[in-house]
Amino acid sequence: MANKVLVAQGGGPTAVINQSMVGAVLESRKFRNVELVYGAFHGVRGIVDEEFLDLTQETSHNLELVAQTPSSALGSTRDKPDLKYCQEIFKVLKAHEIGYFFYIGGNDSSDTVRIVSEEAQKANYDLRCIHIPKTIDNDLVENDHTPGFPSAARFVAQSFMGANLDNWALPGVYIGVVMGRHAGFLTAAAALGKKFPDDGPHLIYLPERVFDIDRFLADVKATMERYGRCVVAVSEGIHDAEGTPIVVKLAKEVEKDAHGNVQLSGTGQLADMLCDEIKNKLGIKRVRGDTFGYLQRSFVGCVSDVDQREAREVGEKAVQYAMWGKQDGSVVIERTGFYSVDYRLAPLEAVAGKTKVMPDEFITASGTDVTDAFRLYLRPLLGSGMPDAYRLRQNLVEKVLKK
Amino acid sequence: MANKVLVAQGGGPTAVINQSMVGAVLESRKFRNVELVYGAFHGVRGIVDEEFLDLTQETSHNLELVAQTPSSALGSTRDKPDLKYCQEIFKVLKAHEIGYFFYIGGNDSSDTVRIVSEEAQKANYDLRCIHIPKTIDNDLVENDHTPGFPSAARFVAQSFMGANLDNWALPGVYIGVVMGRHAGFLTAAAALGKKFPDDGPHLIYLPERVFDIDRFLADVKATMERYGRCVVAVSEGIHDAEGTPIVVKLAKEVEKDAHGNVQLSGTGQLADMLCDEIKNKLGIKRVRGDTFGYLQRSFVGCVSDVDQREAREVGEKAVQYAMWGKQDGSVVIERTGFYSVDYRLAPLEAVAGKTKVMPDEFITASGTDVTDAFRLYLRPLLGSGMPDAYRLRQNLVEKVLKK
Structure with a gap:
């Protein structure tokens, strides 16, 4: 041999x-x-x-x-x-x-x-x-999870942990677009950055569910009314009921790769488009969008x-x-x-050639959050030494002038 | 009292x-x-x-x-x-x-x-x-450096270290847009992610120098010819000879903040626009742009x-x-x-109200790289435990079929 x-x-x-x-x-x-x-x-x-x-x-x-x-x-x-x-x-x-x-x-x-x-x-x-x-x-398929995912998930969780803290300090709408064409696992990892009940991401949009722009806007509006701010995790692969990617609906030029797939990563289009929708339709001024792009798969040190x-x-x-x-x-x-x-x-x-997506038990009925089953699934994969976020306790001082 | x-x-x-x-x-x-x-x-x-x-x-x-x-x-x-x-x-x-x-x-x-x-x-x-x-x-002004900058600089350096490795594995053009309206320090920090002589970022564009789109395209073309790939660090604040931000030249709507400043962060416009220029004018197919956005100032764990x-x-x-x-x-x-x-x-x-920019001694004559003086200035600020990148040694195997 x-x-x-x-x-x-x-x-x-x-x-x-x-x-x-x-x-x-x-x-x-x-x-x-x-x-x-x-x-x-x-x-x-x-x-x-x-x-x-x-x-x-x-x-x-x-x-x-x-x-x-x-x-x-x-x-x-x-x-x-x-x-x-x-x-x-x-x-x-x-x-x-x-x-x-x-x-x-x-x-x-x-x-x-x-x-x-x-x-x-x-x-x-x-x-x-x-x-x-x-x-x-x-x-x-067949795998409980795949090597590479836990580290990327950790980057996404840590990113949203920081983005949530930033958004708390300077409130508004923040959208982070995460990689994942068909499977929402990596986007869902954003939820592992949450600690306190009012922490973001408040909304998570996965390719496993149909994305409706009007429902999205209503969700953002309701979150703003409740928390005065809104942190959103969006998969680059979100699509409408016909399966057309949301980014394609708005992109003038659609680049396709050698596999015949539409190019979703390496541009900020989806985040910018969703931000524009929120600014124009909801009249919210401070709306920011980040596309995590290549950082999430090759960042050194996470x-x-x-x-x-x-x-x-x-x-x-x-x-x-x-x-x-x-x-x-x-x-x-x-x-x-x-x-x-x-x-x-x-x-x-x-x-070979098969694709696994998130099981229903990992997604809440609302379709915009993950379940505890998913948290329990992902947490041990993130490894040791996960950073943690702390807050000041709210000992309010009585007003003097505006009693 | x-x-x-x-x-x-x-x-x-x-x-x-x-x-x-x-x-x-x-x-x-x-x-x-x-x-x-x-x-x-x-x-x-x-x-x-x-x-x-x-x-x-x-x-x-x-x-x-x-x-x-x-x-x-x-x-x-x-x-x-x-x-x-x-x-x-x-x-x-x-x-x-x-x-x-x-x-x-x-x-x-x-x-x-x-x-x-x-x-x-x-x-x-x-x-x-x-x-x-x-x-x-x-x-x-007056400060050798300011708290907050070293950690953001470390994030930028680690990001480019990873982006360079990713770009080496799948060659093409990669553009990373970094925060910094008038001062290029944070963008320049991308250079600290370099280790080997052919590592990116190969080109760095700072707000301290006038940005000319034709020269930019010529620089990218020359780098592609030399290395077969090109990693570029761009400040969000790059502007033309009249001082007009490059992003403003192409943005349909310009949002201004309470200080009367043009909104540069929180969108992927500049990266996308520069990528489109390269695709259209240089005919390069694999061109990717990331906007580091809010990650660089609030990422938890770097x-x-x-x-x-x-x-x-x-x-x-x-x-x-x-x-x-x-x-x-x-x-x-x-x-x-x-x-x-x-x-x-x-x-x-x-x-109060004054702004320091990068001194000339930190920028090379080409205007697209930093000097050793800058590396010596920044390196100790990044702190201990900086990650490092390693390569396989190039022991090539002789071809059998295509001798």
């Missing part, structure tokens, strides 16, 4: 994707049958271009430092390989005598692994193909230690499954306690 | 403004001549409305926790008092027998303290008025310990100057070593 290992990273970077890469590399280097460990530059693109790094020559010390560094140290790609592309991948793997292929990515990447695995079987070439989960969207550990472990486990098993598959995370996890290898076709 | 202390917070919140408030409160409580320590809700607005909290009843334990919490725990205001407003303030201070007035804020707030001080002198009322410096813009300590000390020193001195004034920070600071009381009129 071919005795080289190839590791690659695909899709959007996360704060902990390098933990998975380093976990796979260091674990591979422990196996005596492994001759060399390669890394592909820029995911599948680097494979077809034969752009490989020899990671066997890398020091374990530097690997540990890279593991702590956010974003994809091997580079990534948005290419979504079709059958022909996957055949090219397989040709290169064979030419380099790769016996073990590990691809760290989301559901598009798992589908690539599935096709490459099938090509190898057709050619009767002995290749273990393992998909290692990663996505801040938390939308991989990482969940639980996420780091699990991302490392899925990389390690992938290698163990590959070396000791006879099956290709996708490593999945299962929750076994409050809080502990274990891992298993699921069939690739069970994960 | 009136023996009550009043503390208030004005202008935009910062990550450490509560340190100054708590420093002033705890130090005041040590002086035997002080009867009560009040805090005004929402700055000068709370004073004229007689909205006071009795902070003498607050526990030192809770004060310490509030000190660690970003944003203004007493609330803030954007009101910029004129003479009549200041006379109202003075009337309330007198009615409540306030003998010591501490106002934490930027140059607008220092001007308020100056006028109130003059009113008290005219009325022959014994009142010590001390301005405590605060602003993420770092634009107060604070400089140096900033925390100094913010605390300016609050303490303000009380000492008030109790032991006969002069009103503004506490200023002076650098005395690499790295140490000391404090002194400057006359209010030396600070």
Whole structure:
């Protein structure tokens, strides 16, 4: 059997994707049958271009430092390989005598692994193909959650914790737009920044529910009347009853990526548009919108230690499954306690190309808040050392002039 | 002499403004001549409305926790008092027998303290008025730097460190828009996220230099040709040769705040507009823009310990100057070593209403980068525990198919 290992990273970077890469590399280097460990530059693109790094020559010390560094140290790609592309991948793997292929990515990447695995079987070439989960969207089926999501969720929670404090000091409407095309998990994480009953986010809009602009305006108005201020968390993926993204309804130009998806991130359009609606229709003057953009997936210095550990472990486990098993598959995370996890290898076709969204039990009947079940689900993932916000106690002084 | 202390917070919140408030409160409580320590809700607005909290009843334990919490725990205001407003303030201070007035804020707030001080002198009322410096813009004259700036600068540096890693993994153009109307210090802090020579930000645009859209496009094009990617830090305050903000040139509606200033923050317009220029004029496809917005001043969990300590000390020193001195004034920070600071009381009129911008020695001749002098100036302010980014060493594997 071919005795080289190839590791690659695909899709959007996360704060902990390098933990998975380093976990796979260091674990591979422990196996005596492994001759060399390669890394592909820029995911599948680097494979077809034969752009490989020899990671066997890398020091374990530097690997540990890279593991702590956010974003994809091997580079990534948005290419979504079709059958022909996957055949090219397989040709290169064979030419380099790769016996073990590990691809760290989301559901598009798992589908690539599935096709490459099938090509190898057709050619009767002995290749273990393992998909290692990663996505801040938390939308991989079979998984309790996915590496990368907890750290991004922590960034979102901490952002809203600060935005709420800022909005309390200078009241008005604040809208924070969070990543997540179909799944609202990351937007919902904003709720974990709340402490006191009147804290924001007061309203949370998820792609799992239909977004109605008139209801939105009524919600904001009611919140302003109740609290004198309003903090709103909005998913970039909110859409109308027909499924048309709200941002598309207003964008003059719609950019599409290689997957045929509408480009939602990297612009402030949605936040600006919602702010304009509030200013114009409700006559509120102080309305501010932030789009968290790329900060939420690659900010350095806001990482969940639980996420780091699990991302490392899925990389390690992938290698163990590959070396000791006879099956290709996708490593999945299962929750076994409050809080502990274990891992298993699921069939690739069970994960590939599928999308998980928030279950109904995580969303309140109003559709604009999360339930305690969601809080209990997310809290342990955020890790240790979560910051906390404190207030002055309200010992009011009696007025002298205006009694 | 009136023996009550009043503390208030004005202008935009910062990550450490509560340190100054708590420093002033705890130090005041040590002086035997002080009867009560009040805090005004929402700055000068709370004073004229007689909205006071009795902070003498607050526990030192809770004060310490509030000190660690970003944003203004007493609330803030954007009101910029004129003479009549200041006379109202003075009337309330007198009615409540306030003998010591501490106002934490930027140059607008220092001007308020100056006028109130003059009113008290005219009325022959014994009142010590001390301005405590605060602003993420770092634009107060007389000060080496201002509390709040180092923590915001750290957020900006860490953001660009992550954005650069993300942009390396998925190359293209990335623009991050940073706060700062007239002073570019905070935008320039993006440079402190750089480590390797080819790291971004590759271009930095400051309000201290005239922004020319054609030169900007040529700079981006040249950077793309050199590195295959381009990370840009842009100040929200960039303007043309006539001083017109670039965002105003393109905004349909221009919102102005109570100070008559154009609203620059809280929208993604500038980033989106610059991205569109690059897409349309340079034909680059992957162009992303983030506006850091309110995250940079109130993010919870990215604070400089140096900033925390100094913010605390300016609050303490303000009380000492008030109790032991006969002069009103503004506490200023002076650098005395690499790295140490000391404090002194400057006359209010030396600070009030004035704006400091980046000195020429901090900006390179190209106008799109900072000098080592600036790096040396800023680095110690960012505090301990700055995260660091690591790369894999480039041990390339020889190609087999495409030799």
